[in-house]
Amino acid sequence: MKKIFRFVYKGILIFFLLSILWVLIYKWIDISVTPLMGIRHFQSENKITGKHQWVSLKDISKNLQLAVICSEDQRFMEHHGFDTKAIEKAISEHKSGKRLRGASTISQQTAKNVFLWPQRSWVRKGLESYFTFLIETFWSKERILEVYLNSIEMGNGIYGAEAAAKFWFNKSSKDLQPNESAAIAAILPNPRKYLANPPSAYVQERKKWILQQMRNYGTWSLSE
Numbered sequence: 041m042k043k044i045f046r047f048v049y050k051g052i053l054i055f056f057l058l059s060i061l062w063v064l065i066y067k068w069i070d071i072s073v074t075p076l077m078g079i080r081h082f083q084s085e086n087k088i089t090g091k092h093q094w095v096s097l098k099d100i101s102k103n104l105q106l107a108v109i110c111s112e113d114q115r116f117m118e119h120h121g122f123d124t125k126a127i128e129k130a131i132s133e134h135k136s137g138k139r140l141r142g143a144s145t146i147s148q149q150t151a152k153n154v155f156l157w158p159q160r161s162w163v164r165k166g167l168e169s170y171f172t173f174l175i176e177t178f179w180s181k182e183r184i185l186e187v188y189l190n191s192i193e194m195g196n197g198i199y200g201a202e203a204a205a206k207f208w209f210n211k212s213s214k215d216l217q218p219n220e221s222a223a224i225a226a227i228l229p230n231p232r233k234y235l236a237n238p239p240s241a242y243v244q245e246r247k248k249w250i251l252q253q254m255r256n257y258g259t260w261s262l263s264e
Contacts, residue, residue, distance in 0.1 A: 059174065060178075062155070063155075063174045063178050063179070067179050071154060071187060073092075074154050074199075075157055076158055076193070077199060079158065080197065091199065091207060092198075092203050093206075095201065095202045095213060096186065099202075099212075100189055100214060101214050101215065103216050103218045104201055104216050104224060104225070105185060105189070106254050107222045107225035108146070108225045108228065109146070109185075109257070110257050111225040111226065111228060111250045112145075112146055112228060113147075114253070114257065115145075116145065116147075116181070116185070121145060121147040121172040121175075121176040122147075122148070122169075123145050145172075147172050147175060147176055148169075148172045149188060150188040150191070151168050151171035151172040151174075151175055152164070152171075153188075153192055153193075154171075154187060154191055155167075175187075190202075192228065193231040194227070194228070195236070196231070196232045201213040201216075204236070205220075205224075208224060208236040209237060219247070219251070220237075222248075222251045222254065223237060223239055223243065225250050226239065226243045226247040227243060
């Protein structure tokens with residue numbers, strides 16, 4: 041029993057040390073590939089190569105930064121990785137008979153996309169919470185948003201702001217206008233199904249809502 045205990049203890053200790061080191065390394069280096077990109081590649085029948093190009097946050101339009109915050113996580117700057125108000129609201133709505141909706145923050149989505157896999161399970165959710173805590177501890181909000189905007193799916197085989205801007209609107213991410221940014225943000229709930237351009241009726245309505253939220257939110261000044 042003692043040998044088993046020591047083995048488990050050492051395994052847990054090594055996992056903690058390696059995961060912290062992993063997060064610290066990603067604090068500084070550009071992330072060229074994520075587990076999700078690899079999974080999508082092998083899931084594809086044609087083994088398509090995903091489109092992805094890393095750009096710094098200052099080279100991503102503030103319109104897109106604002107659009108994703110307004111659509112995905114309006115309390116991004118206030119919380120420490122977990123939006124308890126959104127979680128409580130989702131649970132309350134579910135109890136009243138509505139479909140249970142997600143309440144994941146940008147930080148949680150970043151942790152899932154960069155360090156983990158997409159399938160839902162209690163194990164993955166637990167690890168997601170752990171990595172969310174780590175990136176909120178060791179990264180700045182600017183870095184979290186930068187990694188998020190460079191790693192999430194923004195189309196089928198399209199990853200990150202730069203690839204999405206070129207694919208959907210044939211321009212650089214730094215030149216995205218509010219309407220274009222809202223269109224990209226509108227497809228994030230299911231970027232492999234929805235089109236940013238031309239948008240479906242659903243995406244068009246969601247885009248209008250995001251544009252209204254952007255106007256209500258005000259000037260975005262996280263990055264210079």
